Amino acid sequence: LNARSPVVVVAPNSFKGSLSALDAANAIATGLRRVWPHADVRVRPMADGGDGTLDAVLSAGGERRTARVSGAAGTAVDAAYGLIGGDTAIVESAQVVGLIDTVATARPVEERTTQGLGQLIDSLLQAGIGKFLIGLGGSSTNDGGAGLLSALGMKLLDANGKAVAPTPAGLTKLVRVDARALDRRLSGARFTILSDVDNPLCGERGATAIFGPQKGVRAESVATIDVTLARFAKLAEAAMGRGAMDRPGAGAAGGLGFALMLIGGEIRSGAEAVADLLGLDAALGGADWLITGEGRTDRQTLLGKAPLVAARRATAKGVPATLISGAIERGDLPELSRAFAGCESIVFGPMTLEDCIADTAGLMADRAEQLARLFAAARANSRP
Amino acid sequence: LNARSPVVVVAPNSFKGSLSALDAANAIATGLRRVWPHADVRVRPMADGGDGTLDAVLSAGGERRTARVSGAAGTAVDAAYGLIGGDTAIVESAQVVGLIDTVATARPVEERTTQGLGQLIDSLLQAGIGKFLIGLGGSSTNDGGAGLLSALGMKLLDANGKAVAPTPAGLTKLVRVDARALDRRLSGARFTILSDVDNPLCGERGATAIFGPQKGVRAESVATIDVTLARFAKLAEAAMGRGAMDRPGAGAAGGLGFALMLIGGEIRSGAEAVADLLGLDAALGGADWLITGEGRTDRQTLLGKAPLVAARRATAKGVPATLISGAIERGDLPELSRAFAGCESIVFGPMTLEDCIADTAGLMADRAEQLARLFAAARANSRP
Numbered sequence: 001l002n003a004r005s006p007v008v009v010v011a012p013n014s015f016k017g018s019l020s021a022l023d024a025a026n027a028i029a030t031g032l033r034r035v036w037p038h039a040d041v042r043v044r045p046m047a048d049g050g051d052g053t054l055d056a057v058l059s060a061g062g063e064r065r066t067a068r069v070s071g072a073a074g075t076a077v078d079a080a081y082g083l084i085g086g087d088t089a090i091v092e093s094a095q096v097v098g099l100i101d102t103v104a105t106a107r108p109v110e111e112r113t114t115q116g117l118g119q120l121i122d123s124l125l126q127a128g129i130g131k132f133l134i135g136l137g138g139s140s141t142n143d144g145g146a147g148l149l150s151a152l153g154m155k156l157l158d159a160n161g162k163a164v165a166p167t168p169a170g171l172t173k174l175v176r177v178d179a180r181a182l183d184r185r186l187s188g189a190r191f192t193i194l195s196d197v198d199n200p201l202c203g204e205r206g207a208t209a210i211f212g213p214q215k216g217v218r219a220e221s222v223a224t225i226d227v228t229l230a231r232f233a234k235l236a237e238a239a240m241g242r243g244a245m246d247r248p249g250a251g252a253a254g255g256l257g258f259a260l261m262l263i264g265g266e267i268r269s270g271a272e273a274v275a276d277l278l279g280l281d282a283a284l285g286g287a288d289w290l291i292t293g294e295g296r297t298d299r300q301t302l303l304g305k306a307p308l309v310a311a312r313r314a315t316a317k318g319v320p321a322t323l324i325s326g327a328i329e330r331g332d333l334p335e336l337s338r339a340f341a342g343c344e345s346i347v348f349g350p351m352t353l354e355d356c357i358a359d360t361a362g363l364m365a366d367r368a369e370q371l372a373r374l375f376a377a378a379r380a381n382s383r384p
Numbered sequence: 385l386n387a388r389s390p391v392v393v394v395a396p397n398s399f400k401g402s403l404s405a406l407d408a409a410n411a412i413a414t415g416l417r418r419v420w421p422h423a424d425v426r427v428r429p430m431a432d433g434g435d436g437t438l439d440a441v442l443s444a445g446g447e448r449r450t451a452r453v454s455g456a457a458g459t460a461v462d463a464a465y466g467l468i469g470g471d472t473a474i475v476e477s478a479q480v481v482g483l484i485d486t487v488a489t490a491r492p493v494e495e496r497t498t499q500g501l502g503q504l505i506d507s508l509l510q511a512g513i514g515k516f517l518i519g520l521g522g523s524s525t526n527d528g529g530a531g532l533l534s535a536l537g538m539k540l541l542d543a544n545g546k547a548v549a550p551t552p553a554g555l556t557k558l559v560r561v562d563a564r565a566l567d568r569r570l571s572g573a574r575f576t577i578l579s580d581v582d583n584p585l586c587g588e589r590g591a592t593a594i595f596g597p598q599k600g601v602r603a604e605s606v607a608t609i610d611v612t613l614a615r616f617a618k619l620a621e622a623a624m625g626r627g628a629m630d631r632p633g634a635g636a637a638g639g640l641g642f643a644l645m646l647i648g649g650e651i652r653s654g655a656e657a658v659a660d661l662l663g664l665d666a667a668l669g670g671a672d673w674l675i676t677g678e679g680r681t682d683r684q685t686l687l688g689k690a691p692l693v694a695a696r697r698a699t700a701k702g703v704p705a706t707l708i709s710g711a712i713e714r715g716d717l718p719e720l721s722r723a724f725a726g727c728e729s730i731v732f733g734p735m736t737l738e739d740c741i742a743d744t745a746g747l748m749a750d751r752a753e754q755l756a757r758l759f760a761a762a763r764a765n766s767r768p
Contacts, residue, residue, distance in 0.1 A: 320764070328732040328733055330732050337757060342757045349731060350734075350735055366717055370721070374759065
């Protein structure tokens with residue numbers, strides 16, 4: 001009865017600070033195979049458009065490349081990106097202007113720019129790439145995407161007609177924007193912005209007010225920078241003949257969302273896009289169980305994060321979706337329980353966060369194994 | 385498909401230091417009912433003959449009584465015991481001579497005695513009780529059961545024919561044992577000793593060497609007390625015309641095992657006896673799932689502890705048995721996995737032991753709920 005090895009789709013997010021999504025998925029698969037040596041385990045590491053998106057997407061195929069471009073503070077960085085299906089590039093903003101780049105973050109946020117990301121896109125356009133998937137999240141910049149637009153040919157000029165630096169500091173002198181030299185290839189290209197942020201560019205819910213402080217914007221500078229970005233945005237919108245600054249997501253990644261929308265980009269849930277790129281729906285065909293996971297879980301997970309998207313895709317196909325998390329906010333279990341068939345944790349007893357992080361993969365494999373034993377027993381025992 | 389509410393037997397041990405077995409079982413039941421409001425949840429709190437045995441047995445019926453007898457240091461204690469089925473008493477040694485009695489343990493172990501337990505048995509014999517279930521474990525005494533035998537009429541005499549104190553100190557002066565005045569009613573009574581200990585009374589695996597230190601026997605006194613108990617035991621065996629000191633379990637509860645065997649008692653696994661008293665096998669009839677639990681789990685659990693016994697009974701009837709523990713020794717999971725369909729923990733992420741103990745019942749209910757969601761999904765999904 002039910003002795004058939006099950007088909008399990010394993011689609012966790014990364015465990016921030018301890019495990020990539022692929023490593024997490026492989027750990028879960030290891031645990032499952034201890035129970036079902038012949039199980040059909042379909043590994044689909046998830047991501048939400050932020051850190052790890054490139055790795056997750058490339059796990060399903062494609063080519064990993066590197067380009068030398070300017071980092072947020074102008075120093076050269078070797079940014080990884082991916083090529084999939086011949087004419088599509090997958091770009092992770094954080095690879096170019098990431099908060100993890102401590103050389104860049106040693107400089108004040110007022111002097112950081114997204115120019116390098118524009119350089120990368122420009123070189124890819126020149127190489128014939130027509131579709132871009134651009135993951136936002138984890139950026140150290142707050143330039144409204146001025147750097148990106150400038151690298152793609154937009155002229156940002158001061159009162160004397162001289163180019164200003166495409167940074168919050170430089171933009172204070174901005175008086176004119178000329179978009180006529182913008183790369184012509186842009187019009188034929190398609191940009192998909194991967195982000196879960198729905199903030200506008202400016203105002204009290206804008207990029208600077210909400211995300212600025214975690215990038216080093218001092219409280220007393222928020223208003224000044226916000227005004228600077230608003231002026232830049234209005235000039236840029238006028239030059240392009242198109243509005244974007246009030247659209248949801250324009251405030252993503254310090255305004256990169258705005259800049260990408262201004263050149264025609266459409267925003268999309270990172271997790272949904274990744275699920276599509278990985279062929280998650282196809283993987284769920286004939287599946288018995290989906291296991292997803294993440295490092296920390298609370299009700300925020302329900303706002304479209306990768307584990308929720310994976311669970312929704314599964315549930316839509318009648319496949320139960322179980323969450324394995326590093327830590328779960330117990331007070332949010334009633335809401336979480338509506339999305340997951342079991343919110344389980346990798347820990348086996350009281351322990352410190354440090355010990356947990358030191359062996360996340362081992363804990364993950366052991367927990368997956370134990371849950372698989374329960375799952376197998378429940379199936380075997382089933383008497384309709 | 386499989387929408388029928390399941391039948392779940394809930395049979396945890398107590399969570400030492402935080403939750404009685406009944407409270408643990410009720411917490412699990414609470415979690416299960418959040419998933420299956422109409423589930424047939426059969427609560428069978430387990431015990432292993434130690435602390436909590438009385439409560440567990442009485443949860444299935446019977447009468448709780450109290451008797452005033454001497455504690456281990458002679459001070460009066462009100463000891464709880466149970467009456468079941470008219471002629472059977474369930475007695476927990478720790479209620480009379482427990483390590484938890486800090487008045488008694490303020491006195492040196494050399495001066496503590498099991499006399500009070502003999503008084504309790506004596507008064508129950510007088511009241512017509514014919515069957516005794518005596519849970520050992522958690523005792524503070526190391527008198528070889530001399531106190532118990534003395535309270536039941538055995539004479540322990542010094543060189544001058546004067547009675548010696550039935551304590552390790554008193555027994556150093558023992559030269560003669562007279563069993564002729566032993567309560568006649570003993571011969572018609574049946575004693576079942578509930579214990580998982582298989583140590584003999586004396587020697588390097590004996591009561592004093594193995595369990596003495598945790599009761600306060602100093603390292604330098606182990607040999608002296610061991611010799612004293614051996615001499616007492618040989619005299620007592622001769623007086624009774626029966627051997628017991630080398631039998632497995634004679635060393636339980638500081639030698640109470642020996643004394644009870646000497647008056648005809650038979651040793652039995654506490655958990656097995658409790659399972660029978662609770663009607664665990666009957667409860668498993670038609671059940672879909674058994675959940676057991678305990679505060680801390682490692683390979684010792686496999687040596688006949690209550691969760692193992694519950695799981696074995698379930699497995700014998702084709703019912704999967706899942707363990708929910710406060711903390712699981714991960715290195716022992718391979719062995720534990722052979723006994724349980726899933727070794728799960730009550731914790732939801734890194735946390736301190738103190739926080740865990742402060743809300744064991746809440747954690748337990750939440751974990752049971754989450755596992756039930758997984759169980760339900762696995763059953764519903766089952767496609768043979």
